[in-house]
Amino acid sequence: MSENKTSPLLVIGAGIAGVTAALEAAEMGSEVVLVEESPSIGGRVLRINNYFPKLCPPSCGMEINTRRLERNPRIRVLTSSKITAAEKIGAGWKVTITTAPAYVTAACTACGDCEAACETTVPDPHNLGLCTVKAIRLPHLNAWPKRYVFDREAVGDAEAKRIAEACPVNAVDPSAVATSVTIEVGAVVVATGWRPYPIENLEELGGGRIDDVIANVHMERLASANGPTGGKILCPSSGQPPKRVAFVQCAGSRDVNHLNYCSGICCLASLKQATYVKEQLPEAEVTMYYIDRRTPGRNEDFLLKVAALDGVKLVKGKVGRIERNGGSVKLHVEDVENVRLIEAEADLVVLATGMVPNAVDDDLAIFTRKDDEGFVLDDLSSAVTVAGVARRPEDVAASVRDATGAAARAVIAAGGRS
Numbered sequence: 001m002s003e004n005k006t007s008p009l010l011v012i013g014a015g016i017a018g019v020t021a022a023l024e025a026a027e028m029g030s031e032v033v034l035v036e037e038s039p040s041i042g043g044r045v046l047r048i049n050n051y052f053p054k055l056c057p058p059s060c061g062m063e064i065n066t067r068r069l070e071r072n073p074r075i076r077v078l079t080s081s082k083i084t085a086a087e088k089i090g091a092g093w094k095v096t097i098t099t100a101p102a103y104v105t106a107a108c109t110a111c112g113d114c115e116a117a118c119e120t121t122v123p124d125p126h127n128l129g130l131c132t133v134k135a136i137r138l139p140h141l142n143a144w145p146k147r148y149v150f151d152r153e154a155v156g157d158a159e160a161k162r163i164a165e166a167c168p169v170n171a172v173d174p175s176a177v178a179t180s181v182t183i184e185v186g187a188v189v190v191a192t193g194w195r196p197y198p199i200e201n202l203e204e205l206g207g208g209r210i211d212d213v214i215a216n217v218h219m220e221r222l223a224s225a226n227g228p229t230g231g232k233i234l235c236p237s238s239g240q241p242p243k244r245v246a247f248v249q250c251a252g253s254r255d256v257n258h259l260n261y262c263s264g265i266c267c268l269a270s271l272k273q274a275t276y277v278k279e280q281l282p283e284a285e286v287t288m289y290y291i292d293r294r295t296p297g298r299n300e301d302f303l304l305k306v307a308a309l310d311g312v313k314l315v316k317g318k319v320g321r322i323e324r325n326g327g328s329v330k331l332h333v334e335d336v337e338n339v340r341l342i343e344a345e346a347d348l349v350v351l352a353t354g355m356v357p358n359a360v361d362d363d364l365a366i367f368t369r370k371d372d373e374g375f376v377l378d379d380l381s382s383a384v385t386v387a388g389v390a391r392r393p394e395d396v397a398a399s400v401r402d403a404t405g406a407a408a409r410a411v412i413a414a415g416g417r418s
């Protein structure tokens with residue numbers, strides 16, 4: 001066994017991949033520092049309504065993980081934090097971690113008195129800006145740590161003072177400042193995940209131009225009970241339930257003008273979202289326009305199940321253009337099987353946009369070798385390994401498997417226990 005066995009591991013990003021990597025490494029005996037830039041852990045999956053293929057809520061998996069985290073003294077979790085400097089030293093790294101000002105301290109009991117005293121509202125990041133929330137609030141229902149977050153810049157000094165005074169345990173500090181700590185680590189796991197491809201870039205498909213053209217990530221929030229509509233699937237323009245819903249696959253994916261690659265999950269996500277529509281609006285017509293149906297392995301069963309639902313139609317066709325047509329939306333489609341151009345109408349269109357790696361333009365360049373699309377490559381010679389969508393587009397099950405492997409590689413790279 002190596003002398004270096006006590007070097008902690010650094011895991012960057014606490015989505016499902018980073019949390020899994022941290023837990024697996026800690027349960028193998030390593031000390032772990034888990035750094036997350038958001039105020040709470042969980043990443044993108046906590047914005048999903050239900051997981052395919054079982055359609056269970058993502059909180060199920062995360063609740064188990066937070067219990068494992070709480071029980072494991074080897075993991076130190078730093079939220080609202082980022083790596084602001086890194087230097088290679090010996091086989092490992094010296095890193096500086098900077099934590100944003102703690103306007104709400106760990107003393108917070110999440111009682112909500114501060115929120116009641118706050119008048120200012122801001123776009124809700126958890127709901128992708130589809131609604132507003134108070135400037136001081138719990139980030140979302142399943143937030144861990146269960147601590148309020150304060151958009152201090154959004155409120156004036158007088159209101160900030162009133163908010164602080166409303167807190168019965170003095171946990172609100174409007175004049176908090178950022179703090180930094182420098183540590184040495186034996187290896188790094190990059191698990192920085194993804195963000196959605198912006199629909200505004202898909203102008204020809206109505207993205208950012210037509211209210212009733214939304215992205216798949218928006219559909220997850222519309223269908224969610226703690227989303228902007230309380231879980232009701234409604235057309236943004238009218239506030240009415242749609243009678244016809246169209247899913248447009250490969251929206252900006254496998255396209256040299258946008259993303260070259262397939263995100264691997266979009267067909268399954270749209271099929272899953274078709275079930276959201278049919279459950280809530282059984283009379284609605286759902287049409288999914290696809291180039292290829294990519295539902296590998298056992299997920300093929302899910303495809304067959306959804307395709308068999310009454311009122312669900314799968315059309316092999318490439319949607320080239322979308323425009324407003326009075327109260328509805330018109331799609332221009334190349335119907336591949338019948339070799340003809342068709343026009344179709346819908347009330348709500350969901351663009352199945354892909355996943356862009358956050359690492360594509362982040363400030364971790366010192367650690368990260370990337371491929372042409374911005375996905376991070378393992379570099380074990382530098383004690384850097386990668387987990388989840390930071391490595392390649394994948395679903396939750398694959399991200400978890402991947403993270404387990406990354407944890408083992410990182411433990412070995414750090415000269416840790418085997």
Ligand SMILES: Cc1cc2nc3c(=O)[nH]c(=O)nc-3n(C[C@H](O)[C@H](O)[C@H](O)COP(=O)(O)OP(=O)(O)OC[C@H]3O[C@@H](n4cnc5c(N)ncnc54)[C@H](O)[C@@H]3O)c2cc1C
Nearest residue numbers: 013015016017037043044051052192193194388389395396
């Ligand atoms: C519309 C849609 C629906 C989906 N539905 C499903 C589904 O039903 N089932 C399924 O299995 N998969 C689904 N997926 C895929 C799923 O979302 C991903 O597999 C999963 O999010 C991957 O987790 P991750 O931890 O790799 O990344 P993320 O969830 O993106 O987590 C990364 C974390 O890293 C943090 N971070 C980023 N940069 C930094 C930094 N520099 N420093 C510190 N922290 C940082 C982020 O804040 C985030 O918390 C869906 C995807 C989409 C687009």
